[in-house]
Amino acid sequence: MDAESSGFRAGFACFVGRPNVGKSTLMNALVGTKVAITSSKPQTTRRAIRGIVHRPDAQLVIVDTPGFHRPRTLLGERLDSLVLSTLTEVDVIGFCVPANEPIGKGDRFIVDKLAAVKKTPVVAVVTKCDLATREQVAHQLLAVSALAEFAEIVPVSAQGGEQLDVLADVLVKRLPESPPLYAGGELTDEPEQVLVAELIREAALEGVRDELPHSIAVVVEEMNPREGRDDLLDVYAHMFVERPSQKAIVIGPGGARLKDVGTRARQQIEALLGTRVYLDLRVKIAKEWQRDPKQLRRLGFYD
Numbered sequence: 001m002d003a004e005s006s007g008f009r010a011g012f013a014c015f016v017g018r019p020n021v022g023k024s025t026l027m028n029a030l031v032g033t034k035v036a037i038t039s040s041k042p043q044t045t046r047r048a049i050r051g052i053v054h055r056p057d058a059q060l061v062i063v064d065t066p067g068f069h070r071p072r073t074l075l076g077e078r079l080d081s082l083v084l085s086t087l088t089e090v091d092v093i094g095f096c097v098p099a100n101e102p103i104g105k106g107d108r109f110i111v112d113k114l115a116a117v118k119k120t121p122v123v124a125v126v127t128k129c130d131l132a133t134r135e136q137v138a139h140q141l142l143a144v145s146a147l148a149e150f151a152e153i154v155p156v157s158a159q160g161g162e163q164l165d166v167l168a169d170v171l172v173k174r175l176p177e178s179p180p181l182y183a184g185g186e187l188t189d190e191p192e193q194v195l196v197a198e199l200i201r202e203a204a205l206e207g208v209r210d211e212l213p214h215s216i217a218v219v220v221e222e223m224n225p226r227e228g229r230d231d232l233l234d235v236y237a238h239m240f241v242e243r244p245s246q247k248a249i250v251i252g253p254g255g256a257r258l259k260d261v262g263t264r265a266r267q268q269i270e271a272l273l274g275t276r277v278y279l280d281l282r283v284k285i286a287k288e289w290q291r292d293p294k295q296l297r298r299l300g301f302y303d
């Protein structure tokens with residue numbers, strides 16, 4: 001029996017929603033391993049990272065997109081066009097709204113954008129249900145159903161692991177019948193170098209405030225096994241900030257902060273790659289990189 005006639009389904013889903021509503025956490029919980037970075041800072045996610053859910057009956061490839069927001073900078077505009085092109089290419093969209101916050105302008109802004117992507121079914125996902133009472137969840141489900149016509153509405157808690165199977169079923173139902181798109185066991189097709197850069201950025205975001213999170217970009221310049229050793233990987237990375245004052249903050253007194261970021265990032269990279277890592281992390285200034293097309297390209301944000 002081939003995959004067509006066996007009813008196997010495979011395809012793409014993506015989650016959209018305001019910054020910080022739990023999209024990356026949800027994807028990680030569905031995939032079951034850490035592939036997209038999460039943090040309590042809004043707009044952590046900048047790249048479309050795929051996680052793959054393997055089931056006996058289906059393969060669900062999840063594209064993690066940056067949150068929609070009103071573009072203020074060139075980076076913002078580029079992110080928004082990335083989101084729109086992603087939405088037209090997937091088989092189903094998960095629109096995320098947290099259970100514990102009222103629906104606001106930001107959510108409506110996204111619903112309006114989704115209306116333009118008519119072909120793709122939209123499933124509403126009420127996230128973070130562990131942070132709300134049953135009444136609040138019930139109220140939110142009603143409020144969401146009044147927002148627009150959704151294919152279905154599913155309440156979940158990524159952190160509590162609740163209703164994740166139900167959500168996966170609902171998403172899989174919308175995938176076309178198709179043989180698997182990726183080999184079994186693969187969890188993500190993001191190049192390792194990008195994942196490593198994201199882990200460093202995650203460590204750097206810990207404890208920084210205000211506009212600084214948006215000014216930090218990380219590029220892994222080189223990643224090679226140490227010569228003559230098969231148990232040690234040398235990673236050379238640059239962390240970019242926009243101004244000298246920011247450089248001083250991320251380095252910290254006597255380099256203490258940077259050292260701490262390096263240690264935490266190294267532990268995460270070692271856990272991801274299963275090898276010991278030597279991390280060489282340098283801070284550089286890329287003046288106003290968020291507004292400069294040349295710098296954006298260099299940092300991996302393409303048109």
Ligand SMILES: Nc1nc2c(ncn2[C@@H]2O[C@H](COP(=O)(O)OP(=O)(O)OP(=O)(O)O)[C@@H](O)[C@H]2O)c(=O)[nH]1
Binds near residue numbers: 018019130158
């Ligand atoms: N209690 C609880 N917290 C959650 C849950 N899901 C996400 N969070 C927290 O919410 C914050 C934001 O989660 P992310 O997954 O980074 O959110 P995001 O929507 O991907 O954010 P952006 O990348 O900024 O768009 C993090 O601090 C998460 O730990 C959940 O189910 N329960």
